[in-house]
Amino acid sequence: MPELTTSQYDLVYNTFSFVFAAMLGSFIFFVLARQQVAARYRGALIMSALVVAIAGYHYFRIFESWSAAYELVGDTYVASGTPFNDAYRYVDWLLTVPLLVAELVAVLALSRRQSTSLTLRLGIAAALMVALGYPGEVADDNMTRNIWGIAGTIPFLYILWVLFRELGAAIDRQPGEAKALVRNTRLLLLATWGFYPLVYMVPYLDIAGATTTVAVQVGYGIADVLAKCGYGLMIYAIARAKTEADQQAGEGLVAEAVPVASMD
Amino acid sequence: MPELTTSQYDLVYNTFSFVFAAMLGSFIFFVLARQQVAARYRGALIMSALVVAIAGYHYFRIFESWSAAYELVGDTYVASGTPFNDAYRYVDWLLTVPLLVAELVAVLALSRRQSTSLTLRLGIAAALMVALGYPGEVADDNMTRNIWGIAGTIPFLYILWVLFRELGAAIDRQPGEAKALVRNTRLLLLATWGFYPLVYMVPYLDIAGATTTVAVQVGYGIADVLAKCGYGLMIYAIARAKTEADQQAGEGLVAEAVPVASMD
Numbered sequence: 001m002p003e004l005t006t007s008q009y010d011l012v013y014n015t016f017s018f019v020f021a022a023m024l025g026s027f028i029f030f031v032l033a034r035q036q037v038a039a040r041y042r043g044a045l046i047m048s049a050l051v052v053a054i055a056g057y058h059y060f061r062i063f064e065s066w067s068a069a070y071e072l073v074g075d076t077y078v079a080s081g082t083p084f085n086d087a088y089r090y091v092d093w094l095l096t097v098p099l100l101v102a103e104l105v106a107v108l109a110l111s112r113r114q115s116t117s118l119t120l121r122l123g124i125a126a127a128l129m130v131a132l133g134y135p136g137e138v139a140d141d142n143m144t145r146n147i148w149g150i151a152g153t154i155p156f157l158y159i160l161w162v163l164f165r166e167l168g169a170a171i172d173r174q175p176g177e178a179k180a181l182v183r184n185t186r187l188l189l190l191a192t193w194g195f196y197p198l199v200y201m202v203p204y205l206d207i208a209g210a211t212t213t214v215a216v217q218v219g220y221g222i223a224d225v226l227a228k229c230g231y232g233l234m235i236y237a238i239a240r241a242k243t244e245a246d247q248q249a250g251e252g253l254v255a256e257a258v259p260v261a262s263m264d
Numbered sequence: 265m266p267e268l269t270t271s272q273y274d275l276v277y278n279t280f281s282f283v284f285a286a287m288l289g290s291f292i293f294f295v296l297a298r299q300q301v302a303a304r305y306r307g308a309l310i311m312s313a314l315v316v317a318i319a320g321y322h323y324f325r326i327f328e329s330w331s332a333a334y335e336l337v338g339d340t341y342v343a344s345g346t347p348f349n350d351a352y353r354y355v356d357w358l359l360t361v362p363l364l365v366a367e368l369v370a371v372l373a374l375s376r377r378q379s380t381s382l383t384l385r386l387g388i389a390a391a392l393m394v395a396l397g398y399p400g401e402v403a404d405d406n407m408t409r410n411i412w413g414i415a416g417t418i419p420f421l422y423i424l425w426v427l428f429r430e431l432g433a434a435i436d437r438q439p440g441e442a443k444a445l446v447r448n449t450r451l452l453l454l455a456t457w458g459f460y461p462l463v464y465m466v467p468y469l470d471i472a473g474a475t476t477t478v479a480v481q482v483g484y485g486i487a488d489v490l491a492k493c494g495y496g497l498m499i500y501a502i503a504r505a506k507t508e509a510d511q512q513a514g515e516g517l518v519a520e521a522v523p524v525a526s527m528d
Contacts, residue, residue, distance in 0.1 A: 018355045021321050025314045025359060032310045
């Protein structure tokens with residue numbers, strides 16, 4: 001761990017606290033707001049709640065690990081000797097990333113057969129992506145990092161293929177406002193997930209040091225808030241739009257039923 | 265950190281504990297009481313619950329940081345060497361201040377288009393106000409403090425303009441008792457938010473020392489209880505008044521009331 005000035009240390013420390021607070025707030029929101037959407041979309045909100053609860057737990061641990069890894073000597077933070085445990089992130093992703101793809105499938109409310117198949121395939125691909133990346137992350141040499149990095153990219157490309165090709169038709173059939181929201185959510189997923197491989201490649205640049213450590217930790221924090229809380233809010237917006245569309249369709253059905261009822 | 269007498273230290277310590285207890289109590293109230301209002305106003309109560317949960321977390325941290333920053337030597341509290349982390353307040357505001365303005369918009373129950381536009385504009389202005397204030401808060405010289413302070417005042421004036429001019433007509437259309445309550449809530453927001461810039465300007469007075477430290481921390485505590493718990497209670501009162509007005513209107517106009525009731 002490189003030496004840090006107090007403002008560098010504090011920036012990372014406060015970012016971790018911010019991310020924890022964002023996860024806590026999002027958890028409460030998803031738990032309470034699930035009753036604002038129709039029953040068939042509540043599964044997606046429950047998954048959003050799980051994701052931010054699991055991520056909140058891991059950020060609490062990362063926060064504690066960060067505090068323990070440094071000690072203040074004069075006005076500089078130096079390594080205390082206790083190692084900083086970055087593996088919490090991979091454990092977190094192994095649990096949350098499959099849930100994030102499952103959320104999107106759940107809110108689309110496809111047929112049960114299609115949902116199950118998509119959730120299984122995307123979930124396994126997401127878990128594989130994280131698991132294959134990890135040996136490269138902890139490798140000392142760039143060649144090993146390359147090999148595992150490329151291996152992890154294959155399931156990532158498969159996920160993109162499913163989301164942008166196979167699911168394209170299903171997304172086009174979403175009612176009204178929901179269609180644009182689902183497309184934006186898919187783009188948010190692509191943009192935020194794209195950040196993680198960039199961080200993965202930082203060691204290639206050979207720019208280890210205080211600035212890199214701070215940039216990586218703050219960058220991961222912002223990416224996690226967008227990819228989990230922001231993404232969950234988009235899923236909520238889709239569920240709300242679809243609940244309203246369902247209600248309007250339901251009113252249309254009731255109106256059509258009136259002549260039948262008046263026959264009695 | 266200045267030296268403090270035991271009674272000065274205890275006053276701040278007990279204020280933090282009081283604020284934490286107030287946030288905890290308010291959180292439980294907003295979670296349980298959301299079912300006392302019609303479904304369309306529950307979003308506002310959920311946001312009130314989020315605000316006090318996030319603030320409660322930060323007060324817990326501030327409380328711990330305060331305890332760690334001092335140690336009792338004889339009958340005087342002296343700095344322990346562990347820095348007091350005041351940044352928790354800004355992190356808290358970055359998350360809660362946009363939610364506070366969003367709460368007020370949500371309880372007005374405007375058209376979806378108007379709501380989305382207002383929430384986005386007010387939320388971004390609120391986050392900007394906090395983010396621009398921070399570099400000034402941690403600056404060592406008053407000139408830097410001035411520049412960022414003035415920069416942060418611009419989004420604050422924009423928020424006031426929206427609340428008092430643009431929203432004026434919408435507030436005048438609120439039913440019965442709700443109209444006066446919304447006006448009072450808006451005044452509460454102005455009065456409590458007005459306290460923060462006063463504290464921001466304390467360093468200009470060149471009165472650093474024990475009394476200033478105690479006054480600032482106790483003052484922030486009281487302002488936070490009024491601006492979050494008190495404000496949330498006003499929002500609840502508005503939601504109750506509007507629920508009753510909806511029910512009375514619904515009795516005369518059963519057909520229109522049906523879709524609202526079916527959201528439960």
